[in-house]
Amino acid sequence: MVLKSQPSPTQQKPEPQRCLTLWSGWARLMLLIIGVVLSWAISTMPVFLPPLAAQFPLGAALQRSLSNPTLPIPPPPVPLLAQGETRDRPLELLGHRHYDQAFIDNLTVVSSYGAAKGIQRFEYLHQDAALALMKMSDAARADGVWIVPVSGFRDQERQRQLFEAQVQRQGSPQSAAQSVAPPGYSEHHTGYAVDLADGLARAKDISRRFVDTQAFEWLMAHGQDFGFELSFPEDNPQGIIFEPWHWRYVGSAHAQHLFEPQTLETTLPKPKPRWLTYSC
């Protein structure tokens, strides 16, 4: 005779407790499945780029550069070339000289502004020019003058937009080039050129009326002490309009060499990338 083993009163769980144990097991299993699915979804999700980086090539390049510090800014596309010109000799187009685009790792932020649609705009300069500008602005402020950098480094795409808009306004590339350089030919590509304004006379920004500001007067008297000079004074040999707001930094050997007239025998030394360092 086989006796059925009966659970002892202490082994047999009461009905509510067995239900609870069952549901607890299911809950753990569901959590595990959800965790696996979420992990898979996150690992396959495309990398999120904030709107600023997506809209500005420089922001995107900076983001790439920070995530992989060995990446320099990607080589720019071949710019417009005048008839018969090649990259083997100095290039000029419509009175403007060709300039390579600065390495992004050599640039640093000098100012930021709120722009349309809530976007923040940042202005960059080569670190040497940025440091000199900071010292110059401090000295000017001590004299009661407020110098504001409103446009620094530009990549070729930004310059292309500006140039094409000017062609629309002026009617031809030749007329447009008297006030805006074609892409690939702007001093702003180097990171050493900057458009300056008077913080106390903003109505005279990027205008010939800038000559009537305290900032311009101060710059003419002291700019060279900090390594800055006017790029396009009146009656300049390049045939560019007088731009009292546009200054370039020539206070380092590389910057000075960059803006010297080049010959077939001279070649520009390539600046080595320097990594940005941040401090609080």
Ligand SMILES: [Zn+2]
């Ligand atoms: Zn300029």
